[in-house]
Amino acid sequence: MGRGLFATGRDTAYRKPVWLSARYAYGFILPHHKSMERFTRNHVSLYEVAVSFNSEFSDKINGFHFNSGTSYLYSSLSDTRILGDVHAVVPWIRQAYRINAFSFSFRLGLGLAWVTHPFDLETNFQNTAIGSHLNAAILINSGLNFKPDDRWVWSAGLNFIHFSNGSTKQPNYGINLPLIYAGISYNLVKQQGIRPAIKIDSVTGRFYIGLQAAGGIKQIFPVNGPDYFTMLAAPYAGYRFTHGFSGLLAFDISYSASDIDYLKSKGLIVTSKNDVIKTGLSLGFNQNYGPLGLSFRFGYYFHQLEDSDGPFYDVLSLSYRLLKGLDGRIMLKTHFARADFVGAGFSYTFDF
Template structure:
């Protein structure tokens, strides 16, 4: 177990229309508690005895528009390279953010980045930890973080931070971790190819109807090819039925008095993806390309990142929480889903 403090100086990435938000260099301080997984499961050793952690963060943007933010997140910290004096790790971070200076049409109309009091945090880093004493270590990292509300409120352009990070850790005495030889091996799956189906839904707010939310529905079918004990590749189709998109198109045609027929709001896309198995959890990354999208209001490509949780031993029934974005940063929807893998 260890307790650490990290200090970050960040580069701010925003869209062209939000350049007024990136006039300062944000700083943050994080307090983190980490502990190793118990070592009593096969996958703990597959990931070289990873750590789990809880982190609280304080962010100061030195801006009256963005103000300060406070975060609470969970981190899965995988060891990539281990040596006597140090180790290289890959921390993956999920959590929530409290933003007192969020968008308000009267008091803070220039904050196009964060539209709600509470939003989501996703983070990925590459980190090196160097042991300077049996109880003390130093940490340096390069971290990428994304903050947004998943289109639950508008505006929702989001914030992307790239941060060099420096920290110090105090290590408590660890328990003795079981050796892999004493742990029953997981049965190897004979099947290499699976077929999956996933239904998703959620709520989305669109401009300019403040506080009005619309439901959307997604259906995903895919083939999954197992490329190892921990990884699989996916190829499939997405179908989108978004009532917010329908309302947005109808509003646009009405206000502009356009004479041509209203285009179809439904969408179909091709997706490719990767899933990393971490026990009963799957870490999902996908990229998609719209094959059918009559109303061109976003990029042709979209991205997804999120989690699956498998409820059965054979990894057949699962639920999911996935963030869909356009342009590698602008949140489009937060999708809640349930699926089955054949």
């Protein structure tokens, strides 16, 4: 932070920065499925407005700076006649490493999106990307930032944004946007007062174990088919590298009732529900900011009877601390940008 952050004034209370940001991004729709190629003829513009708050311990953890915020995203996508517009609200956590006035940052967010023209069998059957108005929105961002003073930040970098309904309604190939962006941020709070001394508990170097579990519903083709129960349970172990940031290793156990009907449609015999249980091992990270947390894991199936999605998967989840050790959690499981399911559940952590 600049010297304005430490301005003196015996009777003046310190005020935390509040940042208002505007970003413009430009890119295209990734044709991850053959039916998505029709939407790649035009490029895509995306607009973002964000409000964010600095962490109290920003400059105290190994040179890293943390903050969290919420973004509003808007894009007309590449073909408004078919795909319509998308509006999204995405909470996110950002971590940056700063050297003088420059910093490199990574931002990860999970929120909700509204698509104006989803698939409709009678009025919009050409939209094979999204089958519902309400969708999940994933934001992944990396950027280079320049902060000349305490009021302004200039930034540029790369975005990857994913919209899908987690297969709760077909069709659901999802929309994936690789983008380049440029933006500006302004601190709404004039810095004054003396920043109080910050006491941080020493939690680095600690191992912990826990359990995540989430359940939901999904559909498979044909369109307007039945709803199937699906779930994921994951015992995990973690190690805290910094305050709030830890590595994760998880043993994933997933089940979807839709796999039974899918295998039967291919002429395969399923004798028990246990036949379609998938198991895998995943590695990732968890980042906490106060009660809010985001985690990402990338995994490999070592047992699956229904293998049409391939051997790799990833799990992104947003959590909120309810009680000590207990978090509420929203979880999205995908196979390389193809959504498997979205569900709600919990996680419980035991510290050593």
